[in-house]
Amino acid sequence: MKRRFSFLPIVIVALLFFSLNAYFLSGLTTINSSTWLSPIVWVVAIGLMFALIYAIRTFSAQGINRFFQIIVHAFLIVFAAELIFAVFLLLGDVFRFLFSIPSHFTVAGYETMARSSYWIDFAFIMFCLTVVLFIYGITRGKYAYRVIKHTLFFDDLPASFDGFTLTQISDVHAGSFTNPAAVQKGIDLINAQKSDLFVFTGDLVNNASSEIVPYIGHFSQIKAPFGQFSVLGNHDYGDYIKWPSELDKAKNLQQLKNYHNDLGFRLLLDEHVVLEKNGDKIILVGIENWGIGFGERGDLNKALKGTANNDFKILLSHDPSHWDAQVKNYPSKIQLSLAGHTHGMQFGIEAFGIKWSPVKYRYKHWAGIKTENGRYLNVNRGFGFLGFSGRIGIWPEITVIELKKGEKG
Incomplete structure (x- = not known):
C-alpha cells in the first residue's frame, strides 16, 4: 500500500521543532558562550529534520523500515529532551519576570533579565536525564x-x-x-x-x-x-x-x-x-x-x-x-x-x-x-x-x- 505523503504536518512539526531548538539554544548559551556551539546545534537540528522528512517519505512508499525507526526515535529523543529543558528554562524566565530580577545584557536593543547559571545547569541535567531515560526505554525498558x-x-x-x-x-x-x-x-x-x-x-x-x-x-x-x-x-x-x-x-x-x-x-x-x-x-x-x-x-x-x-x-x-x-x-x-x-x-x-x-x-x-x-x-x-x-x-x-x-x- 502506498501511503499519501502530506507536507503540511511536516511544516508544522518543523516550525515547532525549530522554535523549540532556538529557545533551547538561548538557554544553553547562558552556560556556554562558545562560538561553535550555535552552528553545531543548528546543523544537528536541521539535519535531523531533513532525515525525518526523508524517512517519512520512504515510509509512505515502503512502510516501516530500519532507517525510519532509527530516525523517528532519534527525533523523538531530541525533541523530548529539548522540551524538558525548555520547560525548566521557561519556569526560570517566568520567575525572573515576576520578581523583576535585575538584567545584565540586551537582545535586539531590548534589556533582558539575568538567567541563573545554576538553574540552567539543573535544566541541562534534566535534558541529559531525559536522553538517558529514552535510550534505556528503547534498549532495555521494553523488555x-x-x-x-x-x-x-x-x-x-x-x-x-x-x-x-x-x-x-x-x-x-x-x-x-x-x-x-x-x-x-x-x-x-x-x-x-x-x-x-x-x-x-x-x-x-x-x-x-x-x-x-x-x-x-x-x-x-x-x-x-x-x-x-x-x-x-x-x-x-x-x-x-x-x-x-x-x-x-x-x-x-x-x-x-x-x-x-x-x-x-x-x-x-x-x-x-x-x-x-x-x-x-x-x-x-x-x-x-x-x-x-x-x-x-x-x-x-x-x-x-x-x-x-x-x-x-x-x-x-x-x-x-x-x-x-x-x-x-x-x-x-x-x-x-x-x-x-x-x-x-x-x-x-x-x-x-x-x-x-x-x-x-x-x-x-x-x-x-x-x-x-x-x-x-x-x-x-x-x-x-x-x-x-x-x-x-x-x-x-x-x-x-x-x-x-x-x-x-
Missing part, C-alpha cells in the same frame, strides 16, 4: 518484564477455587519484537508463576498473522493446569493496513486463529467454557474485540448464553472501555473482567504514590485494578510494545491474580 500480583476477595467464589491463581498477559504485538532472547525471559517468568490458569487478552500481532510465526516456539511453552485461553484484540483483525482483497484479509484472520491453536491457546470467540474443581465451577467468558472507537464486534449476550446469574464469571475482553459501557452494570454479574489495550501508553510514572500516564486522558481505567458495583476490572499494561519501540516508567507486565473467598481482612 523489562515485571510481575504484578493482586489478591481479590469474593463472597460468592466457589469454595474449591479459594486460592485459585491465574496469570494474564496482553498486547504481545509480536511484529514489534527484535530480541527473541529477551522475549524468552518473559516467557520463563510467566511459567515461573505456576498459576492454575493462563489467559491472554488480545493483540497478538500488529497487523499480519505471520508476525507471530517466529515466536510460536516461545509462547507455546506457556502451560497451566486449567489451560491457556485467549481472545482477539483490535489489531488482530488486520484493520490498519490495506489488503489486496477482503478475501486476503479474511484468510489472514483465519490463519491468526489457527496460530492461537498452534500456541496452545483456546481462542474464545463470543463463548464461554466451564472450569471445574472438586465439583465446583467457574465460568470463563471470552468475547471478540469490543472497544469504543476500535470496533464493537463482541457479543456479550451470545457469550453468556447458557450461564446462570449466580455463576462465578471471569470475562476476557480486550478493551477496558467495554467494562464501563456494558459489563459493570450487566444484569448477570461478572465478578472479574480482564483487559489490556492501553499499554499505559508505554510512558508515564508509577512511583512515590504517583500514577500518571497521558493515556489517562483517553481511558478512565488504564492500568491495574478497578472495583465498582461489586465487580473487578484489571487492565494489564501489556507484554509488548507498538509505535514507540520502548517503554519509560510503564514497564511490560505479567499479572498474577489470586482469587480468595470472603471479604478482605
